[in-house]
Amino acid sequence: MHLLRKAVRAKRQTSMNKDLLGYIKALATALLLAGAATTAFQIYPWNTIFYFLGAIGWGIVAYEWKDKSLMAINAVSAMVFVIGWMR
Numbered sequence: 636m637h638l639l640r641k642a643v644r645a646k647r648q649t650s651m652n653k654d655l656l657g658y659i660k661a662l663a664t665a666l667l668l669a670g671a672a673t674t675a676f677q678i679y680p681w682n683t684i685f686y687f688l689g690a691i692g693w694g695i696v697a698y699e700w701k702d703k704s705l706m707a708i709n710a711v712s713a714m715v716f717v718i719g720w721m722r
Contacts, residue, residue: 651699656696656699659692659695659696660692660693660696662692663688663689663690663691663692663693663695663696664689664693665689666685666686666688666689666692667685667686667689667690667693669681669685669689670682670683670684670685670686670689673685674686680720683716683719683720686712686716687712687713687716687717690709690712690713690716691709691713693705693709694706694709694710694713697709
């Protein structure tokens with residue numbers, strides 16, 4: 636019961652509008668898919684740009700959801716893309 640109350644409380648504390656968060660999720664997913672497609676067709680540097688923007692979008696969603704595992708994977712992904720651009 637305690638976990639259920641905690642989940643409900645966390646859901647209420649989401650500061651971003653639920654509809655806006657849905658649009659960010661959809662856009663971030665589309666960007667990740669575009670990154671995969673441009674990688675398959677070897678279209679550089681657009682593939683890393685799409686992946687980077689998709690990771691940032693999902694990072695925002697993860698922050699709003701307070702999901703540490705999603706935050707970690709998207710933060711590391713974004714850093715890898717930035718390091719790759721600097722090389």
